Amino acid sequence: MENQWETLQAWKDHMAKELDTVISFWTDYSHDQEYGGSFSCLSRNGKLYDELKYLLPLGKQVGMYCRLYRTVERFRRAELLGAAKPGGEFLIRFARVEPPAKKCAFSVTKDGTPVKVQRTLFSESYYTLAMNERWRVTEETRYQNEAVEMLDRIVYWVRVDSSELSWTRFSRTHKAEDLAVPTMLLHLVDQLQEEDEEMSKKYAELEDWGVQRILKHLQEWKAVLDNISEDGQGLPGAFGREQNPGQAIEAGRYLLQDAQREGDTQLRDQVIDKFLLLPFHSGWDAEHGGFYSFRDVDNWVPHRVEWSARLWWPHCEVMVAFLMGYSETGDPALLKIFIQVSEYSFRQFRDLVYREWYGYLIEDGRVGLSIKGGLYKGCYYNPQCMAMCEQILGALLQRTEDSK
Numbered sequence: 001m002e003n004q005w006e007t008l009q010a011w012k013d014h015m016a017k018e019l020d021t022v023i024s025f026w027t028d029y030s031h032d033q034e035y036g037g038s039f040s041c042l043s044r045n046g047k048l049y050d051e052l053k054y055l056l057p058l059g060k061q062v063g064m065y066c067r068l069y070r071t072v073e074r075f076r077r078a079e080l081l082g083a084a085k086p087g088g089e090f091l092i093r094f095a096r097v098e099p100p101a102k103k104c105a106f107s108v109t110k111d112g113t114p115v116k117v118q119r120t121l122f123s124e125s126y127y128t129l130a131m132n133e134r135w136r137v138t139e140e141t142r143y144q145n146e147a148v149e150m151l152d153r154i155v156y157w158v159r160v161d162s163s164e165l166s167w168t169r170f171s172r173t174h175k176a177e178d179l180a181v182p183t184m185l186l187h188l189v190d191q192l193q194e195e196d197e198e199m200s201k202k203y204a205e206l207e208d209w210g211v212q213r214i215l216k217h218l219q220e221w222k223a224v225l226d227n228i229s230e231d232g233q234g235l236p237g238a239f240g241r242e243q244n245p246g247q248a249i250e251a252g253r254y255l256l257q258d259a260q261r262e263g264d265t266q267l268r269d270q271v272i273d274k275f276l277l278l279p280f281h282s283g284w285d286a287e288h289g290g291f292y293s294f295r296d297v298d299n300w301v302p303h304r305v306e307w308s309a310r311l312w313w314p315h316c317e318v319m320v321a322f323l324m325g326y327s328e329t330g331d332p333a334l335l336k337i338f339i340q341v342s343e344y345s346f347r348q349f350r351d352l353v354y355r356e357w358y359g360y361l362i363e364d365g366r367v368g369l370s371i372k373g374g375l376y377k378g379c380y381y382n383p384q385c386m387a388m389c390e391q392i393l394g395a396l397l398q399r400t401e402d403s404k
Contacts, residue, residue, distance in 0.1 A: 012393035032053075044370040059095075071387070084134065094114075132191055132192055148192070228240075245284075245292065256324055276322060292310075327395065345357075349361065
């Protein structure tokens, strides 16, 4: 028991220290003092290599600053909240391509002119997250109105009419559902429902829908597929056989949170078995360590050229999910996996010289790209992981003390 307490305490200290280090990198280098918001394309040492602003990492960073400010005592600093404010205002003014339409840009110039639009819903999703977090720290209803209106539009695109996203559908083809879509919707529901009875009632049906859609990606109880048909069936070819272990475990984390909230132990056990352990064992490289980005359910070589790359964000999601699973069940096997993945991640991704984590490693764990941020990587997955792990580990330590 004493050794376990020491292990939990050590990892809590690691997570807290690394969270502080990561945030300091972004506060030092990313802020645009001229136009507001932040840049995400930062080199290894924090130099800016692209002046475009990418809306996914920008929305994530605004939301993360606000969340840390309100949930982690040592981040309750005026300068952090002050940095989030111009980011939120920049999003309101420039994220949408043709207001009042809700479609957001993927990238804009530093002064807010749209450059590229993607046929996805992820810029809009992180806009929603940022607006809800801004409302939570300011209590200004305009932010919450923005969040609710955007989420309602996202739901319309996904469940009613996707034409505004340009998701072309021909009469003889099936519409494929990417696991990331219901996972993102469940994430947004979880965000808006937090300690908010009105939003919990408003989005209760959507929460159920998200859970059931994610569960449909578990095919024949042997694999979580990344893509299925709209009616929940498998798809032909390599595309239909594709597994994304990190995405499956991220989905599992949101399912686990739902099971925890609802007190559903049957769902909890199913999620741990099929959405955590199953993709972990299919995705972990026993020879080199780390997670494959993609796998083929029939063990063919995956069709994506980046299939063997190690990306930062799946490792972050695995750490949170398995620690959460251990907290819920006390199963030491889940704690062992958390430690295994944490040790690999802290050893391989962390830059001890210039701070922050590399995002992209090659198969043997060497750095593939030395950048610290880009079109997708920003101030989000790392601090989210470390803050959540620090909180869960703190609760576990307190539980241990209370049981003495």
